[in-house]
Amino acid sequence: MRCLLAATIGLTMSLAGVAEAGQAFDVIRARGTIVCGVNQGVAGFSTPDSRGDYRGLDADFCRALAAAVFGDPAKVRFVPTSSQNRFTMLQSGEIDVLARNATQTLQRDTALGLNMAGVNFYDGQGFMVRRSLNITSARQLDGATVCIQPGTTSELNIADYFRANSMRFTPVLIERPDEFVGAYNSGRCDAMTQDASQLASYRATAVQNPNDHILLPERISKEPLGPMVRHGDDQWFDVVKWVLTGMIEAEELGITQANVDQRLRDPNPVVQRLLGVTPGFGRALGLDERWLFNAIKAVGNYGESFERNLGSGSAIGLPRGQNDLWTRGGLMYALPLR
Ligand SMILES: N[C@@H](CCC(=O)N[C@@H](CS)C(=O)NCC(=O)O)C(=O)O
Known part of the structure; x- marks a missing residue:
């Protein structure tokens, strides 16, 4: 009963939110900041450090989005959300994107009206x-x-x-x-x-x-966790989806935070398109051609973010397991950037 009620309230708020806010991507560009809903504190995903800066796989993703959209990873405002209020906050437009260890499910997609932009952590x-x-x-x-x-x-x-x-x-x-x-x-x-x-x-x-x-x-x-946006914001949905995909593709191609500058000179046409040396993807997404270059420069590729926050470089020490690349037996497989 509680779930049904939540779903109904959610749907009503979703329609109101869309009518008021207009297309999310226009609102975000005009505001100059992305409002990112994160959790209140789960180390490795998003938790404030001693200076109050959010750290973690989800927090990194929000910074990557800000770097892709504004060329500046600092142009993000983190808003803590609870397990209970996270979806209504997204539906009502209080946050632009939910990057908060949220599982993608049929009910959240349909009854709650949320689009899932991909998986950034396979869990159970x-x-x-x-x-x-x-x-x-x-x-x-x-x-x-x-x-x-x-x-x-x-x-x-x-x-x-x-x-x-x-x-x-x-x-x-x-x-x-x-x-x-x-x-x-x-x-x-x-x-x-x-x-x-x-x-x-x-x-x-x-x-x-x-x-x-x-x-x-x-x-x-099965708990496939990943970022979510509202139904109806297709352009913003595309941005969120391809930044996540691009971070995984960068790992597949060995493009890292440390070598991304040098890779601008890589003759491989796939790398040239990805980093915007050959233009096209940026314009298609409504972004600067350096969108993915900026994201990788800011937080690194998917694997680097994983290792730093959850893997061997962190206090949590999780193995990559299912979250390793498909080429190494995991489930992380970037859709083609073509
Ligand atoms: N993936 C599950 C669970 C997500 C969830 O909210 N987990 C709790 C338990 S660790 C959490 O993140 N709590 C931290 C918080 O409330 O900020 C879902 O989407 O429902």
């Missing part, structure tokens, strides 16, 4: 428990109390999983991330369920002693 839902619980599988969680963030796909998936396995659980729904982790830390729940990447992030940065906690091996869902 998991469980974290205290090692002292002495269990090794989610199938041993019958009767457990589980901390869940409301308004997430996790809330629906866990209900399906327990029903399918004839098990029961008591949900503890907590919206704010600090209170959510606090509830788990204080022993109010036996397990915490979330996208596995977010559990890994919490384990590395938010629980008292990481070694006292384990991620159970089951992944009970």
Whole structure:
């Protein structure tokens, strides 16, 4: 019922938002800044550093967008959003793009009227428990109390999983991330369920002693995370989609933050088109021909952003796994930039 109500309110707001705001891309260009909805704090995706600057894979993507659109990665305003209010904030035009570990689903596309611009992280839902619980599988969680963030796909998936396995659980729904982790830390729940990447992030940065906690091996869902925009803003949708694609393509071609200047002299016609040496893609998107050059110069290619924020160069230390390039056995495959 709550979901249905949210969907109806969302749809009404979506229509109102579009009527008021006009085409998002025109509004953004006139304003001179991109308003990017991020999460309130999940290390590796988006979290403010000691100076209040947002860092993470999603925050990097917002900076890449600003660099592509304005030639300046600083022309972005980060707005924290919760799991519950993120979609209405996008529908109402309070944010231009949602880059917030949001899973792409049929209901969000249709009932909520949101377009998904691609996947920047392939994930799946998991469980974290205290090692002292002495269990090794989610199938041993019958009767457990589980901390869940409301308004997430996790809330629906866990209900399906327990029903399918004839098990029961008591949900503890907590919206704010600090209170959510606090509830788990204080022993109010036996397990915490979330996208596995977010559990890994919490384990590395938010629980008292990481070694006292384990991620159970089951992944009970598919969670393709990626940026979203409103239905009806096709030009803006194209920009968001091709900046993400371009960052993946740059990794495929070995174009990095450090070598992008030299690669301007690369005779490969594919690289010349990508970096705007041969014009065309910029004009097609309504951007400067250096759109992708500027994005890569600002934050690096997809793999560099992954490593810095979530991978070996970060406190979280996730392997690339499914998020590696298709040429190395992962799922990251850039659509053709032609
Ligand atoms: N991918 C899932 C879950 C996304 C989500 O909101 N996860 C929570 C749990 S880690 C989160 O990001 N919390 C941080 C916040 O509320 O700022 C979805 O789109 O529903």
